[in-house]
Structure formats: structure tokens, C-alpha cells
Amino acid sequence: MRIRKAETADKAAIWKILEPMIREGETFPLPRNMTEWEALEYWFGKGASVFVAEEEGDILGTYHLTPNQPGGGSHVANGGYVTAPHARGRGIARAMCLHSFDMARTLGYRAMQYNLVVSTNKAAVHLWQDCGMELIGRLPGAFHHPQEGDVDAFVMYRTL
Template identity: 40%
Template sequence: MIIREAQPGDWPQILPFFRAIVEDGETYAYPEDLTDDEAERLWMGQHRVVVAVDDDGRVLGSATMGPNRPGRGSHVATGSFMVDPAATGGGVGRALGRHVIEWATASGYEAIQFNAVVETNARAVQLWQSLGFRVVGTVPKAFRSRRHGLVALYVMWLPLQKRGLAL
């Protein structure tokens, strides 16, 4: 598997798993009625977008990354991740997560903040914690899970090394 910058030609491979994940209703609060063009602008229009591809060039997952907030919040990065359900459990999410951490560190960000990790998304919570993120806030009943009803969203945070000092 390699991780590379996303190209416009990658979108047709991303769209099916983007739709499946959004329609599943367990991890993203995106509207389900997005047109293909709206979905493409939403995902591919981010600051930086990468894809994880196998040896045959099949897109296994994608991540977006950039500043969490503009202006005075731009020293903190954020990211979003989607892995093709057919590739779940193959290390794609971990590879994309490590890539975002390396990118944010090399780009001079002081931390990474995820604003909305669904509490019932145990795989994601466990993955981010294994990569050093910690839950720094909980917003009760902020996400309407298709299977669990109203559940919390976690704010997760990872300080990054900068100028040799741990933040």
C-alpha cells in the first residue's frame, strides 16, 4: 500500500465508499442527499487530500487534512478519514492516521484536533488512542446514530513535537 496525493481521477473510486459510509449513519454527519458533485466538492475540496492505494492502484481509503480553524486557530491541524469497508482491518486507517501525523508535524502544526469522533465508533476511538490521541472533551447527544440513537461526540487531541519540545 502506498499513500499519495489524491488526483481528480481517484474520485470515482472514492465515491462508492464515501456513499456507503455516509448512508451507514454511524460515523459522519454529512447529509445523505448530497449529489455526486456536492460530495466531491465536500471531500476533494479540502486543504490536502490523500489516498491509500494497493499495488493494483485500487483506492483503499482516503484522508483529508489541513488547519482545524483559520487565523488564530491555524496552528492546530485536523483530519478526516474514510476507509473502503472492503478494506477494513487491513491497516489502511492506521497508515492514513500515521501519514496525517507525519504531515502535520513536518508542516509545523503544534497539535492535531479531531472535532467529532462518534463515541460508538469504537474502532476509530481505539485507533486514535493507540496513536496517542486523547479525549479532551465530550459533547453529549451531539450525533444521531442510525443504530444507537443520540450519542456523544468526542473531541480528540494529539500534541506534536515542535522545536524539540513536547507540547
Template identity: 40%
Template structure:
């Protein structure tokens, strides 16, 4: 599981009230679009603490998180390809092809893949969620996220992560586990920590970063 999250929350020490209301989502298998209508704008800063209540003069960020379909793949593929080719955050082959990437990312029920879109329908990011293991380990969920680098700093990654947690709870999972969070992916590590995940352990030199060499892979977990 890898992540490409570059969204920022309020700056450290910011005491502005954040919007922490749970997302309203369908039960697994539902086909109603899931409305995330948080009139919030993310602050630019080093922290990953949440959504800031909007200032009257701030741009109001609106997103719809809905189930992804094959028709969304042409919009997902350009940033999916950019992120995978960069080789900094995912353990996917850097030469992963378009069709194979689609088959790996767009999951059939009972698992789920979603996209976050703006009011104009532009795809801002995507997430897939699934059981982490099969059989007697199938009660623990997992998820992966990709945010279009051109849409960073808008809270897309946080919204997608919160969505997957709500989905996992609704589906009856007992926990969520990320198997391979690259330790140099600081934004993802901070975000997951702010949403209740902890690092259970790190595989030393488990990932070959294209510029930083061999770095660790975190296993991160939180109970639901």
C-alpha cells in the first residue's frame, strides 16, 4: 500500500475550530453518490491537523466523493501514471501499464474505489479500500490513496482517508492497516497520525527511493 498525499492542515499551534463531523456514506454496495459538502478551506502550513473553519473571504472547498467507474479511468490515469512513475511513494512497478493499473486500482464489490471530484466534475483524487487479508484475517481493512499533484493543498487526501475509515466501519471491519507507508512520505505519515494511526513497526530499507536510496516502510494501524 502506498500513498501520495500532499495536503496541508492548519499550521502548528492554530486553535481555529476544525470540522470533524463524520462523512455520510452509503453502506457497502450502495450506489448513491456520497456528498462531502464541507465548506472549509485548508490552511497552508506544516501541520496535518484537519479542516479549518472558513474565513468569509476564503475560497469554499466543495467535493463530492462517489464510487469510481471505468469511465473515470481516463481522468485518473494521468496523475496515477505520474505518481507511479516517480517511484517515491508506491511499491508498484514504475513501468506499470495503463490497463494493468486500471485492473489493480478499480476494485469490484465488496471492495470499493472512489473518486473525489469538484463541482465541475474534475477528478481531484482517488482511493481504493479493501480487506487487508483473506480468510481469518479479512476483518482488517486497508486502503490506498492518490491525489492529483496539481490539486495538492486542498484537503483531498484527508477527505479520502476519512471516507475510507467510515466505509470500513460501516462494512464491519475491526481495524484498518497500511502495510507499506514509505517513511520519507512525511505528509502521509503526519496525516495518518492525525487520524489515529500509529506506526507498529518499520521494515528497515524496505523501499528503494529513487533519490534517497533505501528507506524504511512503516506498518501503520488503527482500531475502528
């Protein structure tokens, strides 16, 4: 597997990864009825650096880095990661997370912050902590989970 910068030709494969996550509505605070165009505009939005994990031409996952805030907060990166359903459990998210730390440093960021890690996404919470992210805050009821109702979300952070 290799991780590389996404190209325009990857957009269809990235949509195939983003769409199930968006429709499930369990891990990202995105509208579940988002269109392909809206999702790709979000993922490739202003200031975003987008990457894909691929193996033999199969896109297994994608992540993006953006400034967490403009101006005085732009030295802190924000990351979003999605693994293709058929590739889950293979260490793709871990590889993308660690790769993103290196890329963030290369891009001049000095820290990484995840603003809304859904508490019910226990695998992600554990993985991010295992990769060095620290849980620095709990946002009570900040995420409306389609099955669980309002659940807590976490803010996670680490210096690079």
C-alpha cells in the first residue's frame, strides 16, 4: 500500500468511500443527504490537501488536511479520515493518520486537532489515542447519532 496526493482522476473513487460514511451519519457531522458534488467540494475545499491510500490501483482510503482555523489558528491542522468499507480492519486508518502527521509537518503545521470525534466511534477514539492524540475535551450531546440520539463528542490534540 502507498499513500499519495489525490488527483482529479481519484474523485470518483473518493466519492465511493465518502458516500457510505455520509449516508450512515455515524462518524462525521455532514448532512446525510449531501450530493456527490457537495461532498467533493467539502473534501477538496479551500486550503485542503487531500491524499489517498491505494494498493494495486484500488483506493482503500482517503484523508484531508486543512487549517483548523484561519489567521492565528492556521498553524494547527485539522484532519479527516475515511477508509473504504471493504478495506476496514487492515490498518489503513492508522497508516493514513501517521502519514498525515508527517505531511502536516511538511506543510508547516505545528499541531493537529480533531474538533469532533464521536464518542460512540470507539475504534477511532482508541486509534487516535494510540497514535498520540490526546483527548482534551468532551462536548456533551454535540453529535446527533442516527441510532443513539445525542451523544458526546471529543476534541483531540497533539503537537507535531
